[in-house]
């Protein structure tokens with residue numbers, strides 16, 4: 576898709592604007608991830624909603640506000656982490672992304688992961704979790720570290736929007752963020768790498 580020389584998040588963002596590989600592009604604006612390029616923790620949601628589509632930024636609507644609160648509850652802010660989505664465009668009426676849309680958008684997510692090189696990936700909800708483990712259910716796997724490789728751990732958490740519809744999930748999300756913090760501390764994972772540690 577792209578020449579593999581000197582790819583940066585900025586070049587990725589520019590290339591995504593020109594891309595025509597997913598039909599959702601006909602009705603929505605591209606939304607790439609954003610955040611700290613040195614982050615060790617990467618959050619992955621499902622797909623942009625209306626506010627994200629309008630502003631071209633991930634998680635800036637109601638679910639994003641709750642995500643900010645959850646991050647703050649463990650002493651983090653969005654500036655510390657990297658936040659992205661499986662699908663790079665808003666599906667019509669915020670419907671679930673189709674398997675083909677997830678497949679078409681996947682290379683962008685993989686390039687973001689390759690650039691950020693996170694140590695911990697937090698899939699928010701079943702669509703993002705399915706990218707890494709097809710047989711794990713978010714209902715049973717949430718709040719528990721799942722080893723992907725020696726270098727990368729997947730730490731699934733329910734999607735913040737789920738708690739906006741089902742208030743009973745709010746506390747579960749807070750508890751899972753606390754478990755994430757504990758995992759980071761016990762694994763000695765810093766919030767960000769030193770800018771000098773990697774040439775990205």
Ligand code: URA
Pocket residue numbers: 620621622623624627632633634635636638639660736
């Ligand atoms: N829900 C998502 O999955 N992603 C966003 O960016 C916003 C809401």
